[in-house]
Amino acid sequence: MIDTDRASRPGGRTARVRADVLAAVQAELAEHGYDGLTIDAVAERSGVHRTTIYRRWKTVPGLLVDLLESGADDSWEPTDTGTLEGDLIAVNREVHAALTARPSITQAVIAASFRTPEAAEALTRFWKDRYARTALVVRRAVERGEIAADVDAHQLLLTATAPIYHQLVLLRQPMTRAQADYHARVAAKHFASVKGADLP
Template identity: 45%
Template structure:
Protein backbone atom coordinates (compact mmCIF):
# COMPACT_ATOMS: atom_id res chain seq x y z
CA UNK A 1 0.00 0.00 0.00
CA UNK A 2 1.30 3.44 -0.91
CA UNK A 3 1.69 5.88 1.95
CA UNK A 4 1.89 9.63 1.45
CA UNK A 5 5.03 11.16 2.92
CA UNK A 6 4.35 13.72 5.65
CA UNK A 7 5.62 17.26 5.46
CA UNK A 8 8.46 18.12 7.81
CA UNK A 9 7.30 18.48 11.39
CA UNK A 10 3.83 17.00 10.79
CA UNK A 11 4.30 13.48 12.16
CA UNK A 12 3.37 12.60 15.75
CA UNK A 13 6.58 11.30 17.29
CA UNK A 14 7.33 9.31 20.42
CA UNK A 15 10.29 8.66 22.72
CA UNK A 16 13.48 10.55 21.96
CA UNK A 17 11.93 12.08 18.87
CA UNK A 18 9.17 13.56 21.03
CA UNK A 19 11.74 15.05 23.41
CA UNK A 20 13.63 16.60 20.51
CA UNK A 21 10.41 18.07 19.11
CA UNK A 22 9.45 19.48 22.50
CA UNK A 23 12.87 21.09 22.97
CA UNK A 24 12.94 22.55 19.46
CA UNK A 25 9.41 23.94 19.64
CA UNK A 26 10.12 25.47 23.03
CA UNK A 27 13.27 27.07 21.65
CA UNK A 28 11.39 28.33 18.60
CA UNK A 29 8.73 29.89 20.81
CA UNK A 30 11.38 31.60 22.94
CA UNK A 31 13.15 32.95 19.87
CA UNK A 32 9.91 34.24 18.36
CA UNK A 33 8.91 35.95 21.60
CA UNK A 34 12.31 37.59 21.94
CA UNK A 35 13.17 38.49 18.34
CA UNK A 36 10.08 38.13 16.16
CA UNK A 37 9.54 36.12 12.99
CA UNK A 38 11.94 38.14 10.83
CA UNK A 39 14.92 37.05 12.94
CA UNK A 40 13.92 33.43 13.46
CA UNK A 41 16.78 31.20 12.34
CA UNK A 42 16.84 27.40 12.34
CA UNK A 43 20.50 27.27 13.36
CA UNK A 44 19.80 29.52 16.34
CA UNK A 45 16.81 27.38 17.32
CA UNK A 46 18.98 24.26 17.15
CA UNK A 47 21.56 25.92 19.41
CA UNK A 48 18.92 26.98 21.91
CA UNK A 49 17.42 23.48 21.94
CA UNK A 50 20.86 21.85 22.18
CA UNK A 51 20.23 19.60 19.18
CA UNK A 52 22.08 19.23 15.91
CA UNK A 53 21.38 21.68 13.11
CA UNK A 54 21.03 18.77 10.71
CA UNK A 55 18.19 17.35 12.80
CA UNK A 56 16.27 20.63 12.69
CA UNK A 57 16.83 21.22 8.97
CA UNK A 58 15.95 17.62 8.08
CA UNK A 59 12.79 17.51 10.16
CA UNK A 60 11.30 20.98 9.68
CA UNK A 61 13.08 22.16 6.55
CA UNK A 62 12.12 25.83 6.76
CA UNK A 63 11.27 28.49 9.29
CA UNK A 64 7.63 28.44 8.17
CA UNK A 65 7.52 24.67 8.57
CA UNK A 66 8.77 25.03 12.13
CA UNK A 67 6.29 27.80 12.95
CA UNK A 68 3.42 25.74 11.53
CA UNK A 69 4.36 22.84 13.78
CA UNK A 70 4.64 25.18 16.76
CA UNK A 71 1.09 26.40 16.19
CA UNK A 72 -0.13 22.83 15.80
CA UNK A 73 1.47 21.92 19.12
CA UNK A 74 -0.03 24.98 20.82
CA UNK A 75 -3.50 23.95 19.65
CA UNK A 76 -2.95 20.43 20.97
CA UNK A 77 -1.61 21.61 24.33
CA UNK A 78 -4.21 24.30 25.03
CA UNK A 79 -6.14 24.12 28.29
CA UNK A 80 -9.54 22.36 28.24
CA UNK A 81 -12.81 24.26 28.31
CA UNK A 82 -14.28 25.31 31.65
CA UNK A 83 -17.92 24.47 32.44
CA UNK A 84 -19.60 26.72 35.03
CA UNK A 85 -23.27 25.95 34.36
CA UNK A 86 -24.12 29.32 32.82
CA UNK A 87 -23.29 30.99 29.54
CA UNK A 88 -21.92 34.13 31.19
CA UNK A 89 -19.76 32.09 33.54
CA UNK A 90 -18.40 30.01 30.68
CA UNK A 91 -17.69 33.06 28.51
CA UNK A 92 -15.94 34.81 31.39
CA UNK A 93 -13.77 31.72 31.87
CA UNK A 94 -12.90 31.83 28.18
CA UNK A 95 -12.17 35.57 28.25
CA UNK A 96 -9.98 35.27 31.33
CA UNK A 97 -8.02 32.43 29.74
CA UNK A 98 -7.41 34.59 26.64
CA UNK A 99 -6.46 37.49 28.92
CA UNK A 100 -3.94 35.39 30.88
CA UNK A 101 -2.41 34.11 27.67
CA UNK A 102 -2.09 37.49 25.97
CA UNK A 103 -0.70 39.25 29.04
CA UNK A 104 1.83 36.53 29.83
CA UNK A 105 5.30 38.01 29.17
CA UNK A 106 6.29 35.16 26.87
CA UNK A 107 2.97 34.10 25.37
CA UNK A 108 1.83 37.62 24.58
CA UNK A 109 4.97 38.40 22.60
CA UNK A 110 4.79 35.00 20.95
CA UNK A 111 1.26 35.61 19.69
CA UNK A 112 2.22 39.04 18.39
CA UNK A 113 5.08 37.48 16.43
CA UNK A 114 2.89 34.68 15.06
CA UNK A 115 0.13 37.05 13.97
CA UNK A 116 2.67 39.35 12.32
CA UNK A 117 4.20 36.37 10.50
CA UNK A 118 0.78 35.22 9.30
CA UNK A 119 0.22 38.52 7.49
CA UNK A 120 3.04 37.76 5.05
CA UNK A 121 3.34 33.98 4.95
CA UNK A 122 0.54 31.73 3.67
CA UNK A 123 1.60 28.59 5.49
CA UNK A 124 1.88 30.40 8.82
CA UNK A 125 -1.52 32.00 8.19
CA UNK A 126 -3.08 28.59 7.51
CA UNK A 127 -1.56 27.20 10.71
CA UNK A 128 -2.77 30.19 12.72
CA UNK A 129 -6.28 29.85 11.29
CA UNK A 130 -6.26 26.17 12.25
CA UNK A 131 -5.17 27.08 15.77
CA UNK A 132 -8.06 29.49 16.25
CA UNK A 133 -10.59 27.14 14.65
CA UNK A 134 -9.48 24.48 17.13
CA UNK A 135 -9.87 26.82 20.11
CA UNK A 136 -13.25 28.16 18.95
CA UNK A 137 -14.56 24.66 18.31
CA UNK A 138 -13.44 23.58 21.77
CA UNK A 139 -15.45 26.36 23.43
CA UNK A 140 -18.48 26.27 21.12
CA UNK A 141 -20.30 23.59 23.19
CA UNK A 142 -20.87 26.10 26.01
CA UNK A 143 -23.13 28.07 23.66
CA UNK A 144 -24.94 24.93 22.51
CA UNK A 145 -25.53 24.05 26.17
CA UNK A 146 -26.88 27.55 26.76
CA UNK A 147 -29.34 27.02 23.90
CA UNK A 148 -30.42 23.78 25.56
CA UNK A 149 -30.97 25.57 28.87
CA UNK A 150 -33.01 28.28 27.16
CA UNK A 151 -30.50 31.05 27.96
CA UNK A 152 -30.13 32.07 24.32
CA UNK A 153 -32.39 31.60 21.29
CA UNK A 154 -32.36 28.48 19.16
CA UNK A 155 -30.21 28.94 16.07
CA UNK A 156 -27.56 30.96 17.89
CA UNK A 157 -24.22 30.53 16.10
CA UNK A 158 -21.79 29.18 18.74
CA UNK A 159 -18.68 30.13 16.79
CA UNK A 160 -19.73 33.76 16.40
CA UNK A 161 -20.37 34.07 20.12
CA UNK A 162 -16.91 32.73 21.01
CA UNK A 163 -15.27 34.99 18.42
CA UNK A 164 -17.09 37.97 19.92
CA UNK A 165 -15.49 37.25 23.29
CA UNK A 166 -11.87 37.20 22.18
CA UNK A 167 -11.98 39.78 19.36
CA UNK A 168 -11.94 42.87 21.65
CA UNK A 169 -9.01 41.45 23.60
CA UNK A 170 -6.90 40.90 20.48
CA UNK A 171 -7.85 44.40 19.34
CA UNK A 172 -6.43 45.82 22.57
CA UNK A 173 -3.29 43.71 22.20
CA UNK A 174 -2.56 44.55 18.57
CA UNK A 175 -4.27 47.81 17.65
CA UNK A 176 -5.61 50.19 20.27
CA UNK A 177 -3.06 49.88 23.05
CA UNK A 178 -5.85 50.16 25.63
CA UNK A 179 -5.30 48.31 28.92
CA UNK A 180 -5.74 44.57 28.57
CA UNK A 181 -6.82 43.64 32.07
CA UNK A 182 -9.29 41.23 33.64
CA UNK A 183 -11.96 43.92 33.73
CA UNK A 184 -11.71 44.23 29.94
CA UNK A 185 -11.94 40.46 29.63
CA UNK A 186 -15.07 40.35 31.79
CA UNK A 187 -16.69 43.18 29.81
CA UNK A 188 -16.03 41.33 26.55
CA UNK A 189 -17.72 38.23 27.95
CA UNK A 190 -20.67 40.22 29.32
CA UNK A 191 -21.18 42.01 26.00
CA UNK A 192 -21.08 38.74 24.03
CA UNK A 193 -23.50 37.07 26.45
CA UNK A 194 -25.93 40.01 26.32
CA UNK A 195 -25.82 40.09 22.52
CA UNK A 196 -26.38 36.35 22.35
CA UNK A 197 -29.38 36.56 24.68
CA UNK A 198 -30.81 39.34 22.49
CA UNK A 199 -30.55 37.13 19.40
CA UNK A 200 -27.71 39.00 17.70
CA UNK A 201 -26.00 35.77 16.69
CA UNK A 202 -29.00 33.80 15.47
CA UNK A 203 -28.42 32.36 12.02
CA UNK A 204 -31.18 33.46 9.68
CA UNK A 205 -31.94 31.21 6.73
CA UNK A 206 -32.04 32.98 3.35
CA UNK A 207 -35.42 33.12 1.59
CA UNK A 208 -35.92 30.04 -0.57
CA UNK A 209 -34.60 30.52 -4.08
CA UNK A 210 -32.54 33.62 -3.29
CA UNK A 211 -28.95 33.40 -4.53
CA UNK A 212 -25.91 34.71 -2.70
CA UNK A 213 -25.67 37.63 -5.14
CA UNK A 214 -29.32 38.47 -4.62
CA UNK A 215 -28.88 38.37 -0.85
CA UNK A 216 -25.94 40.78 -1.15
CA UNK A 217 -27.86 43.19 -3.38
CA UNK A 218 -30.90 43.01 -1.09
CA UNK A 219 -28.74 43.81 1.92
CA UNK A 220 -27.07 46.72 0.14
CA UNK A 221 -30.44 48.18 -0.82
CA UNK A 222 -31.64 47.89 2.75
CA UNK A 223 -28.51 49.61 4.04
CA UNK A 224 -28.89 52.39 1.50
Protein backbone atom coordinates in the same frame (compact mmCIF):
# COMPACT_ATOMS: atom_id res chain seq x y z
CA MET B 1 2.46 -3.41 13.81
CA ILE B 2 4.33 -4.34 16.93
CA ASP B 3 7.83 -3.93 15.59
CA THR B 4 7.67 -0.16 15.10
CA ASP B 5 10.87 1.72 14.61
CA ARG B 6 12.02 3.12 17.93
CA ALA B 7 12.75 6.52 16.40
CA SER B 8 9.13 7.14 15.52
CA ARG B 9 7.60 5.77 18.74
CA PRO B 10 5.93 8.36 20.94
CA GLY B 11 8.43 9.19 23.63
CA GLY B 12 11.24 7.95 21.39
CA ARG B 13 14.10 9.93 19.84
CA THR B 14 11.87 11.84 17.40
CA ALA B 15 9.60 13.01 20.19
CA ARG B 16 12.59 14.02 22.34
CA VAL B 17 14.13 15.98 19.44
CA ARG B 18 10.84 17.78 18.90
CA ALA B 19 10.50 18.60 22.61
CA ASP B 20 14.08 19.91 22.78
CA VAL B 21 13.70 22.03 19.65
CA LEU B 22 10.35 23.51 20.67
CA ALA B 23 11.66 24.30 24.18
CA ALA B 24 14.55 26.14 22.51
CA VAL B 25 12.14 28.06 20.24
CA GLN B 26 10.14 29.17 23.27
CA ALA B 27 13.28 30.23 25.17
CA GLU B 28 14.70 32.14 22.17
CA LEU B 29 11.36 33.84 21.65
CA ALA B 30 11.35 34.93 25.29
CA GLU B 31 14.88 36.33 25.06
CA HIS B 32 14.96 37.86 21.60
CA GLY B 33 11.38 38.13 20.37
CA TYR B 34 10.05 37.10 16.98
CA ASP B 35 12.48 39.19 14.97
CA GLY B 36 15.48 37.73 16.78
CA LEU B 37 14.40 34.12 16.28
CA THR B 38 16.78 32.17 14.00
CA ILE B 39 17.20 28.49 13.17
CA ASP B 40 20.90 28.71 14.05
CA ALA B 41 20.12 29.97 17.56
CA VAL B 42 17.51 27.23 18.03
CA ALA B 43 20.07 24.61 16.87
CA GLU B 44 22.69 26.00 19.24
CA ARG B 45 20.38 26.06 22.25
CA SER B 46 18.69 22.69 21.63
CA GLY B 47 21.82 20.79 20.67
CA VAL B 48 19.94 19.48 17.61
CA HIS B 49 21.84 19.80 14.33
CA ARG B 50 20.65 22.66 12.13
CA THR B 51 20.34 20.31 9.14
CA THR B 52 17.80 18.25 11.12
CA ILE B 53 15.85 21.41 11.96
CA TYR B 54 15.86 22.66 8.36
CA ARG B 55 14.76 19.23 7.10
CA ARG B 56 11.86 18.87 9.55
CA TRP B 57 10.66 22.45 10.16
CA LYS B 58 12.09 24.29 7.11
CA THR B 59 11.59 27.88 8.39
CA VAL B 60 11.19 29.96 11.54
CA PRO B 61 7.43 30.22 10.90
CA GLY B 62 7.42 26.42 10.55
CA LEU B 63 8.91 26.15 14.04
CA LEU B 64 6.34 28.58 15.46
CA VAL B 65 3.43 26.74 13.87
CA ASP B 66 4.64 23.47 15.38
CA LEU B 67 5.00 25.18 18.78
CA LEU B 68 1.41 26.41 18.49
CA GLU B 69 0.15 22.97 17.50
CA SER B 70 2.13 21.21 20.22
CA GLY B 71 0.31 23.41 22.73
CA ALA B 72 -3.06 22.72 21.11
CA ASP B 73 -3.87 19.92 23.54
CA ASP B 74 -6.20 17.48 21.80
CA SER B 75 -8.43 17.22 24.84
CA TRP B 76 -8.99 20.98 25.24
CA GLU B 77 -12.53 22.07 25.79
CA PRO B 78 -14.02 25.23 27.28
CA THR B 79 -14.48 25.36 31.07
CA ASP B 80 -18.00 24.53 32.26
CA THR B 81 -18.91 27.12 34.91
CA GLY B 82 -22.67 26.55 34.75
CA THR B 83 -23.59 29.87 33.08
CA LEU B 84 -23.01 31.42 29.68
CA GLU B 85 -21.49 34.52 31.26
CA GLY B 86 -19.12 32.45 33.39
CA ASP B 87 -18.11 30.27 30.44
CA LEU B 88 -17.43 33.30 28.21
CA ILE B 89 -15.41 35.01 30.95
CA ALA B 90 -13.29 31.84 31.21
CA VAL B 91 -12.77 31.82 27.41
CA ASN B 92 -11.89 35.51 27.35
CA ARG B 93 -9.39 35.09 30.20
CA GLU B 94 -7.66 32.35 28.21
CA VAL B 95 -7.51 34.59 25.11
CA HIS B 96 -6.30 37.56 27.17
CA ALA B 97 -3.62 35.45 28.90
CA ALA B 98 -2.41 34.00 25.58
CA LEU B 99 -2.07 37.46 24.00
CA THR B 100 -0.44 39.18 26.98
CA ALA B 101 1.98 36.35 27.91
CA ARG B 102 5.67 37.23 27.62
CA PRO B 103 6.57 35.67 25.25
CA SER B 104 3.22 35.26 23.54
CA ILE B 105 3.37 32.30 21.17
CA THR B 106 0.04 33.40 19.73
CA GLN B 107 1.33 36.90 18.97
CA ALA B 108 4.46 35.40 17.38
CA VAL B 109 2.41 33.05 15.18
CA ILE B 110 0.13 35.95 14.19
CA ALA B 111 3.22 37.93 13.12
CA ALA B 112 4.49 34.87 11.21
CA SER B 113 1.09 34.52 9.50
CA PHE B 114 1.71 37.86 7.75
CA ARG B 115 5.05 36.59 6.40
CA THR B 116 4.36 33.09 5.11
CA PRO B 117 1.20 31.49 3.71
CA GLU B 118 2.03 28.26 5.61
CA ALA B 119 1.82 30.07 8.94
CA ALA B 120 -1.38 31.82 7.85
CA GLU B 121 -2.98 28.49 6.91
CA ALA B 122 -1.84 26.81 10.13
CA LEU B 123 -3.25 29.66 12.21
CA THR B 124 -6.56 29.59 10.34
CA ARG B 125 -6.74 25.81 10.92
CA PHE B 126 -5.90 26.22 14.61
CA TRP B 127 -8.52 28.92 15.18
CA LYS B 128 -11.23 27.11 13.18
CA ASP B 129 -10.71 24.13 15.46
CA ARG B 130 -10.70 26.30 18.61
CA TYR B 131 -13.82 28.28 17.70
CA ALA B 132 -15.60 25.03 16.76
CA ARG B 133 -14.76 23.54 20.17
CA THR B 134 -15.70 26.76 21.97
CA ALA B 135 -19.17 26.60 20.39
CA LEU B 136 -19.86 24.01 23.12
CA VAL B 137 -20.31 27.01 25.43
CA VAL B 138 -23.23 28.12 23.26
CA ARG B 139 -24.76 24.63 23.01
CA ARG B 140 -24.66 24.29 26.80
CA ALA B 141 -26.39 27.68 27.16
CA VAL B 142 -29.10 26.58 24.70
CA GLU B 143 -29.59 23.34 26.67
CA ARG B 144 -29.94 25.32 29.92
CA GLY B 145 -32.51 27.54 28.19
CA GLU B 146 -30.35 30.66 28.63
CA ILE B 147 -30.39 31.56 24.94
CA ALA B 148 -32.48 30.79 21.85
CA ALA B 149 -31.62 27.59 19.97
CA ASP B 150 -30.98 29.38 16.69
CA VAL B 151 -28.48 31.95 17.96
CA ASP B 152 -25.47 32.09 15.62
CA ALA B 153 -22.73 30.60 17.83
CA HIS B 154 -19.86 32.05 15.84
CA GLN B 155 -21.23 35.63 15.89
CA LEU B 156 -21.78 35.27 19.65
CA LEU B 157 -18.18 34.12 20.14
CA LEU B 158 -16.94 36.98 17.93
CA THR B 159 -18.83 39.51 20.07
CA ALA B 160 -17.09 38.16 23.17
CA THR B 161 -13.56 37.52 21.90
CA ALA B 162 -12.93 39.83 18.92
CA PRO B 163 -12.48 43.04 21.00
CA ILE B 164 -9.52 41.44 22.83
CA TYR B 165 -7.75 40.44 19.61
CA HIS B 166 -8.47 43.76 17.93
CA GLN B 167 -7.27 45.88 20.85
CA LEU B 168 -4.13 43.87 21.70
CA VAL B 169 -3.04 42.65 18.25
CA LEU B 170 -4.15 45.16 15.62
CA LEU B 171 -4.69 48.41 17.55
CA ARG B 172 -1.62 47.49 19.68
CA GLN B 173 -3.15 49.14 22.75
CA PRO B 174 -3.42 47.79 26.30
CA MET B 175 -6.51 45.94 27.56
CA THR B 176 -6.99 44.87 31.16
CA ARG B 177 -8.38 41.48 32.16
CA ALA B 178 -11.38 43.33 33.60
CA GLN B 179 -12.05 44.80 30.15
CA ALA B 180 -11.76 41.32 28.61
CA ASP B 181 -14.33 40.07 31.19
CA TYR B 182 -16.53 43.02 30.27
CA HIS B 183 -16.81 41.91 26.64
CA ALA B 184 -17.76 38.40 27.78
CA ARG B 185 -20.61 39.99 29.78
CA VAL B 186 -21.70 42.15 26.81
CA ALA B 187 -22.02 39.00 24.66
CA ALA B 188 -23.78 36.96 27.38
CA LYS B 189 -26.31 39.73 28.13
CA HIS B 190 -27.02 40.63 24.53
CA PHE B 191 -27.55 37.08 23.28
CA ALA B 192 -29.69 36.15 26.31
CA SER B 193 -32.01 39.02 25.30
CA VAL B 194 -32.30 37.86 21.67
CA LYS B 195 -35.53 35.89 21.17
CA GLY B 196 -34.53 34.11 17.98
CA ALA B 197 -32.02 34.29 15.16
CA ASP B 198 -31.87 37.96 14.25
CA LEU B 199 -29.08 37.47 11.74
CA PRO B 200 -30.24 38.11 8.18
